Amino acid sequence: MSELYRDVGVVLRTYKLRESDRIVVIMTEQNGKVRAVAKGVRKTRSKFGARLEPMSHVRLLLHRGRELDIVNQAESVETLAPLLSSLDRASQGMAAIEAVDQLGLEREPNPRLYRMAVGVLRTIAARPAALNVPAFYWKLLSAEGLEPQLDACVRCGETEPDVQLVSIDLNEGGVMCRACRSGGPISAAALAIMRDIFDGRLNQALALEESPATHEVGALATRALEHHIERRLKAVAMFERH
Amino acid sequence: MASVYTPPVQTLIDELGRLPGIGPKSAQRIAFHLLKVPADDANRLALAISEAKDKVRFCERCFNVSDAELCGFCSDDRRDSSVICVVEEARDIVSIERTGEFRGRYHVLLGSMSPLEGIGPEQLKIRELLSRLGPEGVEEVIVCTNPNTEGEVTAMYLARALKPLGLTVTRIASGLPVGGDLEYADELTLGRALEGRRPID
Ligand SMILES: [Zn+2]
Ligand SMILES: [Zn+2]
Numbered sequence: 001m002s003e004l005y006r007d008v009g010v011v012l013r014t015y016k017l018r019e020s021d022r023i024v025v026i027m028t029e030q031n032g033k034v035r036a037v038a039k040g041v042r043k044t045r046s047k048f049g050a051r052l053e054p055m056s057h058v059r060l061l062l063h064r065g066r067e068l069d070i071v072n073q074a075e076s077v078e079t080l081a082p083l084l085s086s087l088d089r090a091s092q093g094m095a096a097i098e099a100v101d102q103l104g105l106e107r108e109p110n111p112r113l114y115r116m117a118v119g120v121l122r123t124i125a126a127r128p129a130a131l132n133v134p135a136f137y138w139k140l141l142s143a144e145g146l147e148p149q150l151d152a153c154v155r156c157g158e159t160e161p162d163v164q165l166v167s168i169d170l171n172e173g174g175v176m177c178r179a180c181r182s183g184g185p186i187s188a189a190a191l192a193i194m195r196d197i198f199d200g201r202l203n204q205a206l207a208l209e210e211s212p213a214t215h216e217v218g219a220l221a222t223r224a225l226e227h228h229i230e231r232r233l234k235a236v237a238m239f240e241r242h
Numbered sequence: 243m244a245s246v247y248t249p250p251v252q253t254l255i256d257e258l259g260r261l262p263g264i265g266p267k268s269a270q271r272i273a274f275h276l277l278k279v280p281a282d283d284a285n286r287l288a289l290a291i292s293e294a295k296d297k298v299r300f301c302e303r304c305f306n307v308s309d310a311e312l313c314g315f316c317s318d319d320r321r322d323s324s325v326i327c328v329v330e331e332a333r334d335i336v337s338i339e340r341t342g343e344f345r346g347r348y349h350v351l352l353g354s355m356s357p358l359e360g361i362g363p364e365q366l367k368i369r370e371l372l373s374r375l376g377p378e379g380v381e382e383v384i385v386c387t388n389p390n391t392e393g394e395v396t397a398m399y400l401a402r403a404l405k406p407l408g409l410t411v412t413r414i415a416s417g418l419p420v421g422g423d424l425e426y427a428d429e430l431t432l433g434r435a436l437e438g439r440r441p442i443d
Binding site: 013016018048049050051053054055076079080081084086087090091094095097098101234235237238239 | 262263265355357358359360362389390391394395398399402428429430431433434
């Protein structure tokens with residue numbers, strides 16, 4: 001079982017292997033999540049250079065193996081430099097690819113997830129907006145079929161202004177009024193931002209400066225995604241504290 | 243899988259296999275090599291390991307490996323204490339010393355920030371670095387972390403922490419390896435090399 005194949009992908013993680021090799025985890029367009037060995041990549045004079053660092057968008061020639069593939073060639077589709085130009089961009093980029101790594105399945109094609117990864121990294125490279133990562137997490141959940149209902153109480157069906165929608169419970173599928181409430185509280189400002197994200201006004205949400213409401217949307221997004229993948233996200237937590 | 247070796251041999255293979263860069267096959271090969279060599283040779287290795295573990299510790303100031311409270315660089319008065327070079331691992335000091343270009347002191351972080359593995363600033367010796375700045379009269383910090391994503395993130399984090407304190411924070415220029423071909427340089431490396439260009443005299 002030895003065959004060469006070409007694909008494009010975003011590097012999600014790397015693990016050291018032996019003296020100078022790495023295992024590279026890549027979200028590809030056609031082949032799902034791929035684990036491949038990059039030989040000699042940690043040497044200063046490696047032919048791969050910085051092309052196989054996390055967040056790199058690369059065009060690859062791979063050799064299929066039984067468990068691990070082998071990277072034969074890698075060229076950049078776009079440069080990594082903007083993502084490493086500021087701490088905010090780098091930390092947002094990391095938080096984004098960690099989520100992609102959690103949701104991508106090995107060797108199970110998911111071109112949509114690949115395209116979302118490329119898209120969010122471009123958005124982050126252009127501007128490290130406060131809601132880049134939360135909006136991306138919500139979009140990922142929605143792609144998984146977990147889009148919360150935000151316009152009416154999921155239990156009694158009442159809408160604003162007849163009732164005030166005050167809580168959100170993803171197990172129940174969305175927001176709830178005061179009488180039906182369960183899950184956690186959500187402020188009116190955060191709910192408005194969530195509607196922007198889901199109702200096609202993403203650019204409006206991304207234009208917002210950091211505020212208590214953007215933090216609330218961020219915390220909700222992280223909690224929702226962690227609940228879905230059933231584990232803690234590391235990158236997003238690290239930079240929330242600083 | 244049940245072991246096919248007698249317990250002492252299996253233990254040796256297991257222990258060797260835990261070393262970085264040694265896979266199960268190499269561990270087996272080294273183990274059988276050690277069993278073949280004269281007892282004196284094998285014991286010399288065992289003694290070297292236990293002596294190193296006994297006598298070597300981390301320098302209390304810079305976390306370089308040392309056989310005393312302070313390492314050679316920290317206790318040498320001729321070193322310029324106004325400049326600190328920050329590295330990820332003690333072995334990086336050896337590389338920098340070999341250039342003969344640096345006369346300041348060092349600080350070893352004992353790793354780099356790795357958000358994807360949950361390794362943050364608290365797991366590194368960053369607080370210890372900050373506490374050295376005032377007492378030692380540090381004016382410049384040169385950040386010599388590796389030119390990869392983790393090293394860059396660490397460098398940017400340090401710059402954010404240090405600049406408000408009025409220090410000069412510099413980053414080593416990462417450019418093209420001497421002896422490498424331009425054709426094979428990736429865009430990031432080539433871009434950095436262009437940023438760090440200098441006039442030709
Ligand atoms: Zn209700
Ligand atoms: Zn020292």
